[in-house]
Amino acid sequence: MDLFEISMDSPLGKLRLIAYDQALVAVCWPDDEISMFAKQKFAIKHNHPIFDLAQYQLNEYFNKKRQDFDIPLDFLGGTPFQQSVWNALKKILFATTWSYSDVASYLNHPLAIRAIGGTIGKNPLSIIIPCHRVIGKNGKLTGFAGGLDRKKYLLEIENIRIDV
Template identity: 85%
Template structure:
């Protein structure tokens, strides 16, 4: 599978967007370790239609002009469990938060909270798949691959105020 990438300046630093011919497969933070693609070579292609669409929609989101993404996505390399968790995150409405136990309840798997937490931390499509909307049961911010300050910023875009 050929993979293509572009860089994108954002209010949270430079993002890397990665896609194949049909779908977006990753939105990476500047310091992300994208181990699932460790053996892949990327072709920089600024005019790639999926990457251009992703960059456009992310810019709209950052400027509070978009609440949902309609970019074709593909969970490359995720297990069936991981894919189920990531799909569940897509059901968290804009400007709403869920706890990890809410995600477990949604999946009808209340004993999998730890596994769900670990899977959320491996979300390859940060922002597009809104893992930033998952917080601790106590209402506090919890781990985020991009860092808690970025998570707080993303929630503030959605008018959710939570202290770090």
């Protein structure tokens, strides 16, 4: 399977989109150092239908005209546990937040909060799989691969106000 990439301008800096012919596999931050795709380079492919759809929907989201994404996605390389966590994040509705323990409860793994938190931090499809909607049990912002300022910005798009 050949993977392709493009860069996309966004209000949060350049995003790096990675896909194959059938699905988007990553949305990487400009300063991403932890994603499994962070240091890999792929062929640039413009006029790719998955990239066109992803850019269109991300721009709508940034302009407060979209609440959900319907882009074909694939979690390449994720373990079954990781995939279950990332799929659980899709259940967090626009303009709502869950705590890490809410995610653990949803997955029926109440004692796996640390493992779940680590997995959320490795979400390869940031923004589209809304890991930014997961906050601390105390209602405070907690870690985010894109940085807390970006997390706060994404939550503000959804009219959620939380101090860093």
